[in-house]
Amino acid sequence: MAEFTMELNDEQKEVRDWLHGFAADVIRPAAAEWDEREETPWPVIQEAAKVGIYSLDFYAQQYFDPTGLGIPMAMEELFWGDAGIALSIVGTGLAAVGVLANGTEEQIGTWIPQMYGDANDVKVAAFCSSEPDAGSDVASMRTRAVYDEAKDEWVLNGTKTWATNGGIANVHVVVAVVDPELGSKGHASFIVPPGTPGLSQGQKFKKHGIRASHTAEVVLDNVRVPGSCLLGGKEKLDARLARAREKAKSGGERVKNAAMATFEASRPAVGAMAVGTARAAYEEALEYARTREQFGRPIIDNQGVAFQLADMRTSIDAARLLVWRASWMAVNGKQFTAAEGSMSKLFASETAKKVTAQAVQILGGNGYTREYPVERMHRDAAIYTIFEGTSEIQRLVIARTLAGVPIR
Numbered sequence: 001m002a003e004f005t006m007e008l009n010d011e012q013k014e015v016r017d018w019l020h021g022f023a024a025d026v027i028r029p030a031a032a033e034w035d036e037r038e039e040t041p042w043p044v045i046q047e048a049a050k051v052g053i054y055s056l057d058f059y060a061q062q063y064f065d066p067t068g069l070g071i072p073m074a075m076e077e078l079f080w081g082d083a084g085i086a087l088s089i090v091g092t093g094l095a096a097v098g099v100l101a102n103g104t105e106e107q108i109g110t111w112i113p114q115m116y117g118d119a120n121d122v123k124v125a126a127f128c129s130s131e132p133d134a135g136s137d138v139a140s141m142r143t144r145a146v147y148d149e150a151k152d153e154w155v156l157n158g159t160k161t162w163a164t165n166g167g168i169a170n171v172h173v174v175v176a177v178v179d180p181e182l183g184s185k186g187h188a189s190f191i192v193p194p195g196t197p198g199l200s201q202g203q204k205f206k207k208h209g210i211r212a213s214h215t216a217e218v219v220l221d222n223v224r225v226p227g228s229c230l231l232g233g234k235e236k237l238d239a240r241l242a243r244a245r246e247k248a249k250s251g252g253e254r255v256k257n258a259a260m261a262t263f264e265a266s267r268p269a270v271g272a273m274a275v276g277t278a279r280a281a282y283e284e285a286l287e288y289a290r291t292r293e294q295f296g297r298p299i300i301d302n303q304g305v306a307f308q309l310a311d312m313r314t315s316i317d318a319a320r321l322l323v324w325r326a327s328w329m330a331v332n333g334k335q336f337t338a339a340e341g342s343m344s345k346l347f348a349s350e351t352a353k354k355v356t357a358q359a360v361q362i363l364g365g366n367g368y369t370r371e372y373p374v375e376r377m378h379r380d381a382a383i384y385t386i387f388e389g390t391s392e393i394q395r396l397v398i399a400r401t402l403a404g405v406p407i408r
Contacts, residue, residue, distance in 0.1 A: 002066040023081025031082035034212035068331035072272035079276030083380035084212030091164040095125035102231040126169035128160035145176035152227040166216040167201020185244040191229040198223035209379035268326040271348035281359035319348040339401035346394035349384030
C-alpha cells in the first residue's frame, strides 16, 4: 500500500506538465468556438489521440498509479483547459470502465479498442444508465432486457437519457433490468455493437454549459444483441441473481447496491474535474485583479477583492485535498467509512460553482461577457452539482453512511 503523500513524484510532475501544455496549447484556444457550436470537437479529440491522451493505455496508467493521484491530476489539468472539450475527451472512459469492471477478458479485448478507434479514425463510446424517470433513483429503471433462449440473444427496450456521446458512439454500454422483482439487484450491463438495428438517438440536449460535450437520449426499440454481449456472461449473471433471490427470500441484510458503490468510488474523479474548472476561474480573476486599475490602483489592493481571492484559493486547495484523500483511499482499498468519495465530490462541486461566480463578480461587466472565459466557466461549473449524483444525493449518502443506514 502506498503511503499518502501530497508531493507528486518526478514522473507524475512530468505527466502533469505534459497535460497542462496540451490543455493550454490545444484545448483552451478551441474552447470558445466549440462552446458556441455546441458540437463534438472531433479535431481536438483526434489531436489528443495522436499524442496518446485519448487512449485506454493512458487512462489505465493513471488508474493503476498506486498513489491514487494519477486520475485526479489528469482530470484537473484537462478540465483546467475547458470542461466541455475535456468531457468529450474523457467521456468514453465511463463506458470503458463499465466493461473493465464487469466484462470478461475476451469482452475487454474485443470492445474497448473499438470504443477509442485510432488516431486516424477516432471513435467514442457511451455509458447509458440514467432514464427519464430514473436518475438518482437507479432502482426505478425501466429499460428491460429479455433473454431469447432459442436464438441466444437479448432483446432490449427502453429509453436512456443524459447519455454522454449517446447516439454518436461507436459502442454503447447499456444498463437494463433483467429481473424487476429484485430492484437494483436485478440489473445487468450489455454491449450494443456498432450499427445494431433498433438503437437510435433521441433528443439531443441544448445545455447551459459543457456545450462541447454531446448529451442525448438513446432509444432502444427491440434491440437484439448476441448472448456474448452480456457483460460477464450469463452464467455469472444467473449465479448473482440466484444469490439475490435467496437473500430476499430469507429476509437477510440488504446487500449494498453495486451501482451506488461504483458511483461512490468514481466520484473523486468528478471532484477533480470541478477543481480544474475552479482553479482556471480563480487564475483568470487573480490576473485580472492584478492588472485592472480603478481609482489609480490595481483592484487587488482593495480588501473586498483581495479577501474574495483568498477565500477562493483556500476553498480550491481544500477541495483538492479531499479529492486526493478519497482517490488514495479508493486505489489502496480503504473503505469509505464516512462516504469520503461523496464528501470530495460535494465540496469540490460546490466550490466550483462559488468560485466561478466570484470570478465573474471580480471581472464585473467584463466577466458577464463572452469576451472573457469566466462566463463560460461559470456556466460549465453548474453541472458538477448535478451529474454523477446531485449535491443533495451526496449529502444523503454521507448522512446515511454516518448513521449506518444502508444506501439504496
